[in-house]
Amino acid sequence: MGGDEGCGVVVDGVRLALQAYPAIEQVFLVGNEQEIGPAMVHHRLGDARVKIVHTTEVLTMEDKPLTAVRKKKDSSLVRAIELVKEGAAEAVISQGNTGALIAASTLILRRLEGVEHPAIAAVMPSAKGEFLLIDAGAKPDCKPVHLLQFAIMGHVYSREILGHRQPRVGILSNGAEEHKGNELTREAARLCQQADLNFIGYVEGHDMFADHVEVAVTDGFTGNIVLKGCEGIGKGMMRLLKRELAATPLRRLGAALAGKAFLNFKQKFDPDAYGGAPILGLNSTVIKAHGAARQYAIMNALRVCTEAIQHHINDIIQQEIGRANHLVTPPAAAAVPA
Amino acid sequence: MGGDEGCGVVVDGVRLALQAYPAIEQVFLVGNEQEIGPAMVHHRLGDARVKIVHTTEVLTMEDKPLTAVRKKKDSSLVRAIELVKEGAAEAVISQGNTGALIAASTLILRRLEGVEHPAIAAVMPSAKGEFLLIDAGAKPDCKPVHLLQFAIMGHVYSREILGHRQPRVGILSNGAEEHKGNELTREAARLCQQADLNFIGYVEGHDMFADHVEVAVTDGFTGNIVLKGCEGIGKGMMRLLKRELAATPLRRLGAALAGKAFLNFKQKFDPDAYGGAPILGLNSTVIKAHGAARQYAIMNALRVCTEAIQHHINDIIQQEIGRANHLVTPPAAAAVPA
Numbered sequence: 060m061g062g063d064e065g066c067g068v069v070v071d072g073v074r075l076a077l078q079a080y081p082a083i084e085q086v087f088l089v090g091n092e093q094e095i096g097p098a099m100v101h102h103r104l105g106d107a108r109v110k111i112v113h114t115t116e117v118l119t120m121e122d123k124p125l126t127a128v129r130k131k132k133d134s135s136l137v138r139a140i141e142l143v144k145e146g147a148a149e150a151v152i153s154q155g156n157t158g159a160l161i162a163a164s165t166l167i168l169r170r171l172e173g174v175e176h177p178a179i180a181a182v183m184p185s186a187k188g189e190f191l192l193i194d195a196g197a198k199p200d201c202k203p204v205h206l207l208q209f210a211i212m213g214h215v216y217s218r219e220i221l222g223h224r225q226p227r228v229g230i231l232s233n234g235a236e237e238h239k240g241n242e243l244t245r246e247a248a249r250l251c252q253q254a255d256l257n258f259i260g261y262v263e264g265h266d267m268f269a270d271h272v273e274v275a276v277t278d279g280f281t282g283n284i285v286l287k288g289c290e291g292i293g294k295g296m297m298r299l300l301k302r303e304l305a306a307t308p309l310r311r312l313g314a315a316l317a318g319k320a321f322l323n324f325k326q327k328f329d330p331d332a333y334g335g336a337p338i339l340g341l342n343s344t345v346i347k348a349h350g351a352a353r354q355y356a357i358m359n360a361l362r363v364c365t366e367a368i369q370h371h372i373n374d375i376i377q378q379e380i381g382r383a384n385h386l387v388t389p390p391a392a393a394a395v396p397a
Numbered sequence: 398m399g400g401d402e403g404c405g406v407v408v409d410g411v412r413l414a415l416q417a418y419p420a421i422e423q424v425f426l427v428g429n430e431q432e433i434g435p436a437m438v439h440h441r442l443g444d445a446r447v448k449i450v451h452t453t454e455v456l457t458m459e460d461k462p463l464t465a466v467r468k469k470k471d472s473s474l475v476r477a478i479e480l481v482k483e484g485a486a487e488a489v490i491s492q493g494n495t496g497a498l499i500a501a502s503t504l505i506l507r508r509l510e511g512v513e514h515p516a517i518a519a520v521m522p523s524a525k526g527e528f529l530l531i532d533a534g535a536k537p538d539c540k541p542v543h544l545l546q547f548a549i550m551g552h553v554y555s556r557e558i559l560g561h562r563q564p565r566v567g568i569l570s571n572g573a574e575e576h577k578g579n580e581l582t583r584e585a586a587r588l589c590q591q592a593d594l595n596f597i598g599y600v601e602g603h604d605m606f607a608d609h610v611e612v613a614v615t616d617g618f619t620g621n622i623v624l625k626g627c628e629g630i631g632k633g634m635m636r637l638l639k640r641e642l643a644a645t646p647l648r649r650l651g652a653a654l655a656g657k658a659f660l661n662f663k664q665k666f667d668p669d670a671y672g673g674a675p676i677l678g679l680n681s682t683v684i685k686a687h688g689a690a691r692q693y694a695i696m697n698a699l700r701v702c703t704e705a706i707q708h709h710i711n712d713i714i715q716q717e718i719g720r721a722n723h724l725v726t727p728p729a730a731a732a733v734p735a
Binding site for chain 1: 523602605622623634661
């Protein structure tokens with residue numbers, strides 16, 4: 060229920076996903092049935108695998124995560140997560156309040172054994188392919204062990220879901236040399252060097268987009284600003300290009316002739332193509348879809364869910380985190396309370 | 398001497414600046430005269446205001462800032478700063494190693510009274526205009542008082558040099574609400590609220606490019622990653638667009654017809670237009686020009702220098718920092734050692 064575009068795009072995205080991915084056994088649409096029902100009629104979603112779960116409360120962007128989760132038990136967010144807890148569902152997708160989604164899924168589903176904090180893994184476009192930015196906003200104040208664990212979770216996700224055989228993992232920094240970075244990254248780099256990772260050290264802001272790295276690790280504060288900053292400049296460039304191309308009849312003609320070029324250009328930077336960001340480190344598959352996501356983004360979020368379940372991502376993460384927790388030397392890793 | 402393109406672009410940029418800005422009384426070209434001399438002949442720079450100051454040592458990107466500054470006394474960087482110290486020059490511009498530039502100018506020129514640490518102020522394009530990102534990389538590990546001072550210095554620069562009457566100042570954060578941010582930003586926001594600033598609170602990554610703010614304040618770690626990340630995605634988008642437009646004869650024709658649109662588009666995101674980033678908080682005008690800067694960037698860096706001197710930026714910064722240091726309440730501000 061939390062998307063900017065209303066529940067119509069969700070319903071339509073589910074319809075597309077059910078056509079595309081036969082492995083999906085059941086989809087619960089959790090929210091106000093007075094909105095969902097008509098949207099299903101409108102988008103001709105009549106699949107027997109779909110079930111509405113009616114809820115009465117609404118979680119907004121203004122709600123503080125923890126209190127919202129504790130007080131709004133009958134919100135679509137809390138009910139959807141409860142369905143996973145009860146075993147009726149194996150994954151949850153939400154377009155709503157990110158903080159509340161993380162708080163509710165951590166409280167209700169719990170973290171994977173050995174994981175200190177969940178992280179948002181966002182897939183972003185690079186020059187020739189894509190890379191994973193982790194954490195994109197779940198944990199603003201990080202300790203070194205958090206970054207180590209984000210590196211491991213990102214590594215697993217990149218390998219198992221994005222298909223990189225040996226993903227290069229780097230820590231975002233203000234310079235490539237070892238003496239650069241801040242207190243957090245220097246200790247985190249030391250831990251990553253000890254873990255079983257294809258760790259390449261520090262990567263700079265521009266390296267991410269130049270295919271230097273498949274997994275860019277950072278704290279949730281920096282990651283969130285980078286993610287939104289890049290989205291912002293991308294959108295700004297797109298808008299400016301559009302305006303410039305529409306300014307004279309000659310330019311409009313030129314733009315029409317080169318039309319396919321712009322379409323490809325736009326698609327490459329379309330967040331809808333990436334299908335939502337998994338929140339890794341939890342006892343289930345939890346996907347944050349962009350608030351502004353449209354039907355193809357929702358469809359892709361369902362694809363990501365299906366793949367994460369089929370690849371047993373969480374089992375692998377739990378194993379590798381356990382192994383890393385043994386590998387790295389105290390005090391840094393051991394001193395951080397769970 | 399430290400630029401990627403050699404000293405020819407610097408010589409040519411100086412020629413352009415001397416033509417454009419008659420207020421410039423003298424320019425010292427500090428470096429190897431065997432390279433500078435021929436470049437001056439090649440670029441027909443015969444202005445009587447130009448003087449070569451020959452140096453024999455070379456500071457590289459690999460040199461560690463502090464040791465480099467202490468050991469390479471006859472590098473162009475150290476000699477250029479010494480010229481300012483001696484009173485022969487009023488400002489210094491460098492394309493070289495940023496860390497060394499900050500270390501050398503802090504050691505030799507000293508900080509302005511009351512300033513805890515210098516900061517790099519980078520002008521960046523937004524949807525309709527531009528904004529100042531401060532700190533873009535001088536101080537990776539920050540305390541709240543640093544962010545307060547960056548806010549004040551950015552505010553002064555935006556008002557005096559960029560011409561914003563009442564610049565809106567915001568702190569970069571992972572969310573707009575007060576409970577967002579990290580430990581650093583929450584305390585810094587409290588301090589900024591007490592200072593004489595047009596402080597608008599937190600701004601998110603995308604807000605910077607949407608004209609929400611004239612001064613975006615952040616620590617040098619985050620700022621550097623944001624700056625380079627945005628440069629990286631900007632370049633990547635430009636490259637992709639070029640490739641797409643060149644892919645078929647029809648697209649090439651379209652691109653040719655709409656040519657002016659692309660030119661304007663490119664110019665808007667051309668770092669050369671912004672003329673280098675001032676390092677604020679020092680007892681003189683110090684400008685970091687991009688390593689990849691070409692002649693127009695150098696010309697613009699000389700313009701920025703001239704304006705900073707004419708507007709007595711440093712006197713104003715020192716006054717306003719002094720006032721803020723009295724306004725804000727301890728312990729946060731007072732507890733930080735100089």
